Amino acid sequence: MLPLIYHPIYSDFPLPEEHRYPLQKYRLLKEHIDKQCWPVEYHLPSSIDWQLLCEQHAPEYVTALINGTLPLVKMRRIGFPWSEALIRRSLTSLGGTLLTVDKALEHGCAVHLTGGYHHSHFDFGSGFCLFNDLFLAARHALTKPDIERVMIIDCDVHHGDGTATLAADHNDIITFSVHCDKNFPSRKPSSDMDLPLPRNTDDADYLSQFIPAVTLAVHQYQPDMIIYDAGVDIHIDDELGYFSVSQGGIRKRDDAVMALCKDHQIPVASVIGGGYRTDQSTLIPLHAELVRSALSIFHSHQTE
Template identity: 65%
Template sequence: MLPVVYHPIYSDFPIPDGHRYPLSKYRLLKDYITDNLWPVTTHVPSMLNSVELKEIHAPEYVDALLTGAIPLVKMRRIGFPWSDALLTRSLTSLGGTTLTVDLALEQGVAIHLTGGYHHAHYDFGSGFCLFNDLVLAANHALKSEGIDKVLIVDCDVHHGDGTASLTANRSDIITLSVHCEKNFPSRKPDSDIDLPLQIDTGSDDYLDAFLPCLRLALAQHQPDMVIYDAGVDIHRDDELGYLAVCHEGIAKRDTAVFEACLDHQIPVAAVIGGGYRSDHAQLVPLHAELIRAAINTYYPTTWKIDNE
């Protein structure tokens, strides 16, 4: 059965009414998987400790966030009001992504039902991201025997600027970002591989550009692990996206990533990434494609979940 990582706190922290962050989608996605009796085992994470945080983030920034001493201007850049609940939720989510790495190393694949906080930099957060779970997870994976290089495949519609800046001087973490060129953030530091796409790029053009790039990255860098950010804000109806990929295109993308990793015998830890709708329930079938693709790719003789 597919290992998934989830905690109820993911949809349980205070944000202002009308906030753009899709707070309930994590709970709704977990309910969808449970209600449909999909073959998963659920793992509940613990909070990440500050020691691991300070391995990639500035210690003074970590301490300021954890104690509530961070300046208001920095919290505004993050996009949330500071609260103890926000910090507990964030640290639990970070622990969830590192747990997803551990499970993927054991079983070949694992999925985190949140994650993808790629706008967090060394000493500041941005775009709903306090700390960078993708780099934390890669750094965590590199402590495991036999893991000498990690490839972060970031398919969120927004460029992974924090990830790129945090790994700029590292040869053991390779970053691939496929994103909408004319979208947040305005400043996009170089990833190892950047694939900027034009506004309104559709499914066929998206896949024709991304899939050869993915195959080349796997062949050229030969990573020992892949961390996959499977954002669905590339969908044509996303409120913050600007690309025009359809539901089927997202399903094909997720399947292709898993199949490529399986072909190369590379364990993959996936996070669901971004997706923005006023009606959070509309995001659930899109995010669910990641779970469906993993089950159908890794357990085809035991389970097969047809597309709806």
């Protein structure tokens, strides 16, 4: 059984009517997976202790955000209105990415049905990211026996700027970002490996550059664990991405990452990452590719 990490709270915090964030996609994805009768088992995460965050973020930033006293201009940069429910959801989803690491170490592969807050920096959040779960999860993995180096493979269409800066001084956390060169964030601090691709990159261009690069990265750094952000905002119809990748391209990308992990016997904790469409239901088959891929590669389960 493939471990999936999910909490109903993921789609449950107040947003203004016209807000572009696809809040219902988590619930819709869970419902879609349930209908497939795939061999998965759900694990319910708990909220983390917020004080844990003071080890990686500025304590003043953490306490202000938790208490709702962060200046409005800084909340606007994050992109959500403050609410207690938002904070509860955020701390629970951080717990979810940590649980995904634990389950991946136990079973080889686990998938979190949210996560990927790569625009969260040391003392500010941006782009719908409050606290950085990828960096927190990498640090968590490094506390486990025999895990000496963790690689974060970030395939969201947006550059993993927060993760890159947080991990900059950590030789045991390797960051790899493949992203659109002309997209948010405008400032892209260096990851350990960056693969910027131009607007309108299609399946053939994406796969022919990404697969050799990620294979090289794994060979070069030989990580003991991989954290994979499988953002689907690389899709041609995404409203915040400028790539021209199809659902088939996303499938091949996810299969390639999963196969790389399986072949090298590296446990992989995946998060679904970004994906933005006004009609949220159209995102579901794209995010479901990650689960399908994990089942196919790690469990030899043919889904169709």
